[in-house]
Amino acid sequence: MGDHRPGLRGGLGPAADPAERTGKRVAVIGSGPAGLAAAQQLTRAGHDVTVYERADRIGGLLRYGIPEFKMEKAVLDRRLDQMRAEGTRFVTGVEVGGPREEDLSTEQLRAEFDAVVLAGGATVGRDLPAPGRELAGIHLAMEYLPYGNLQALGELDAPPIDAHGKHVVIIGGGDTGADCLGTAHRQGPRRSPSWRSCPHRRAAGPRTSTPGRRTR
Structure with missing residues (x-):
């Protein structure tokens, strides 16, 4: 079910080979946490999986949303190495429904693949309807x-x-x-x-002690 392949960094275990190949082709749209999880599971189930990402690097929120100090990108790259060794294919710079020649239409996806997983994520933030929200220096x-x-x-x-x-x-x-x-x-x-010392701070309520723990 698995082997140790050259170039695969340690810590994740060996790349896993499926018990059998189904011959089915699956497109995964989006390479964030959901897209990568779906792609790896589908590849390990024996399908031929291609992940499409509109950005120039794979990872979505993992790459561009979570800062380096919280999640080192080497951890993400190590997982991608494992997925490539298992057979998952990644294509960047492609937007489904986009206007460019290199983009893909829904018709092309339906013609080339047996199934399509939509894992584009939510790129629209939850705004705050407050007075002054439109002023400069306020960002999502x-x-x-x-x-x-x-x-x-x-x-x-x-x-x-x-x-x-x-x-x-x-x-x-x-x-x-x-x-x-x-x-x-x-x-x-x-x-x-x-x-x-902030004048807008709410007055602190009475402090309570946790059972079994002394308070100072």
């Missing part, structure tokens, strides 16, 4: 984060959106907000006043 996270990744890849000298020397406010405290925070810190923002 996915307008901001890709520039930091391009800079880390050596493909961009000066990002168009740069936090250097600026006060930064991040709305949202999940993974994406943390990615923006780490990226902004690395660009050298202006130091903000302590949150404890």
Whole structure:
């Protein structure tokens, strides 16, 4: 079911060969987390899989959305090495339904493949309908984060959106907000006043102790 192939870096185990080949051709549109997961499983099931990506590199959100300091791109490249060794084919710079000669139409996909997986992801951010949203200097996270990744890849000298020397406010405290925070810190923002001294801070409620743990 598997072998150790030359050029495959360690840590992921050997490339896996399917028990049999089905002869079916499958196109996967999009090379983000969903597209790569689907492509690898379909390849291991014995299908002939081609992944199409409109960007110039494979990875989608893994490549351009998650910063290098949180997920090193070498981890992604190692997985892609494994997938290529298993037989998955990758094509970049191709947009389904695009106007260019190198792009693909839905008719071409239906004619060339037995099945098509749509894994393009959601590239439209959730906006905030607040007064002043249209002012300069207010950006969605996915307008901001890709520039930091391009800079880390050596493909961009000066990002168009740069936090250097600026006060930064991040709305949202999940993974994406943390990615923006780490990226902004690395660009050298202006130091903000302590949150404890901020006049807009809500008054802190009473502190409670966790059972079995002493409080100071």
